[in-house]
Amino acid sequence: MILLTRRAEWSASHYYWVDSWSEAQNRERFGKCANRNGHGHNYVLDVTVRGNVDPQTGFVVDLKWLKDVLEREVIAVFDHRHLNLEVPEFRTLMPTTENIAIAIWRRLADKVSPAATLHQVRVYETPDLFADYYGEA
């Protein structure tokens, strides 16, 4: 088994807010992240696929193809967007690092198959905070 990881980046806004909570509750729980004007990050995405090495090309997947999949399925949707307002998954889900990793997994799992198998999605919100998702059990 060999794993191949491709990194991509996007910049976006978000905020944390639970509608059924008061402003005070949101402020207490989310601190500065509850500012509804939004704030933003340079997100970094590491997408890892696993598979077999093609004996002729030496590739698990075609790198240009993988880059295009990430561009079309993730970057074109997330980049320079307000995640809460413009990315469908986050109309109802909080755009935390955890949920962003899960959302990207769901966007990519079918798209990288059958060329390869999606193995891991890592999302960095900052260099000091990241989430990893490996799919449902």
Next chain:
Amino acid sequence: MILLTRRAEWSASHYYWVDSWSEAQNRERFGKCANRNGHGHNYVLDVTVRGNVDPQTGFVVDLKWLKDVLEREVIAVFDHRHLNLEVPEFRTLMPTTENIAIAIWRRLADKVSPAATLHQVRVYETPDLFADYYGEA
């Protein structure tokens, strides 16, 4: 002459938009940055002061004091904010990397004096784009 540089970070939203232009003009000039829902970045700030080394302490400035000045004058104002909507300078100025560097210079120049002299303000919007400002003339 010795220079001392302290790094700090904040996360914020912004967008680029000239009110007197049409949506099409804004889109053509600013591309994805014209999205008025905003997008955001992990900004990195390098503040450089110059001065003489205190012969007893070996410091140009007290580091804890410098950190507190940056925290109070910049980070508390910019972090987890929407720059266009919440930071006074950018109600009328575009929050470009260039203008952010100039705004931070103006916020800090008097505050680090007379302990030291503000020498340079560098602002990274992403690791691939940064502006340096050295003050007027």
Next chain:
Amino acid sequence: MILLTRRAEWSASHYYWVDSWSEAQNRERFGKCANRNGHGHNYVLDVTVRGNVDPQTGFVVDLKWLKDVLEREVIAVFDHRHLNLEVPEFRTLMPTTENIAIAIWRRLADKVSPAATLHQVRVYETPDLFADYYGEA
């Protein structure tokens, strides 16, 4: 399963020395690290917890709480300290990268539970050397 990783840093001194060995033996085995005046590093710690995403907040754990746990249980004890002389675990154990990772695991495993499960402790002594610990068994 989702994993969330938070990074923290500290600066500390250490040295490597086995009391029952001669100076020559220590020098031969540990090289420059056997200097009993000590030397030091900017250590980097990545603490990974796993758990379920809270459907309301989108968090595996509250980030501020996790940061406070790391600060209280690790950084307050290790930062600006001489590991051999001031951190209890290393009175008898060598403060190698491996043993530091194990010591931090033992300090944190109960503290992050039951909110989440400690999954991995990674300690970088330098950018070129790091240890990972996943607990016993």
Next chain:
Amino acid sequence: MILLTRRAEWSASHYYWVDSWSEAQNRERFGKCANRNGHGHNYVLDVTVRGNVDPQTGFVVDLKWLKDVLEREVIAVFDHRHLNLEVPEFRTLMPTTENIAIAIWRRLADKVSPAATLHQVRVYETPDLFADYYGEA
């Protein structure tokens, strides 16, 4: 179980080309990488071993010894070389990131044993692309 990872770097040239394909096929499949004059990278290697911590020294493996093994078995062979022309494995295999990781695994697995067990080989071709190999099933 504890894992220890040591990083090393080398610089080398390579190109991608399948002899049984036409120039047009190679260009279509490999793009700029099919340039037979070669291009190059600063490769980064993370070698991870697992084992038990020696109770006296606190080490899984002697770090100087591990560094010497990497230097002798990998860096001396790959550094400042044209991978296709000068490294035996790549006379017949394409020097992709995947195949380089596998080749390094095969060079190292016996050499780090029995002191420790080779656990993972990670090779970065650029900061945005890397492969991980864990050996044959």
Next chain:
Amino acid sequence: MILLTRRAEWSASHYYWVDSWSEAQNRERFGKCANRNGHGHNYVLDVTVRGNVDPQTGFVVDLKWLKDVLEREVIAVFDHRHLNLEVPEFRTLMPTTENIAIAIWRRLADKVSPAATLHQVRVYETPDLFADYYGEA
């Protein structure tokens, strides 16, 4: 005066060789870099322009335009190339970090003008080695 810096990257091969020297002389002077099969690097380029901030847009230069200039004048010429064999400047000049910085300056100085003034070209051959050029006199 405000400076704006844009980063770009390319990967290329090169070697060091003085035709009028013997192989032994070349080996002695250039070490592993004298291998005529070539080796390569992930080069990093920081191009800095200076100018005035446009009061309406807040830009010194249009970023998309600057990126396109770098792409057309530098990256398209240098990326995935063998510098000695394929980039005209290095048919007769050694492709050292110093000479690459000077060559890029000469390619860009007229092209960024009159929108802005080229201020600095920095080229990293590796993270540990870089050259800065500020033009003649």
Next chain:
Amino acid sequence: MILLTRRAEWSASHYYWVDSWSEAQNRERFGKCANRNGHGHNYVLDVTVRGNVDPQTGFVVDLKWLKDVLEREVIAVFDHRHLNLEVPEFRTLMPTTENIAIAIWRRLADKVSPAATLHQVRVYETPDLFADYYGEA
């Protein structure tokens, strides 16, 4: 004028303490850095020389020679040492980032001449704090 910068690293211990002050004064002024057991850092050094490019070799200075000078004059003296106790300059001077940069300048200025001229010494104590020294007036 062309500048060439070479990076080097070392690890060392230090502490801040003014003998003529009380423990309380030292603690108040230097905080955790006043711990006389010492703490440490992975220091990063960027040494910049300026000169003319040799028309034959394309070098400002021979890189191997520059690396050897840094190794002999700085790294061999500072690495794995307690700066206050083992490096002569810091028997009487505080080993602050500022004073370390000045000390390195004085160690190197004559040694890189006349091959080149020492232009700048930058010392990072952490990635967030660095000092630059350009010599006396």
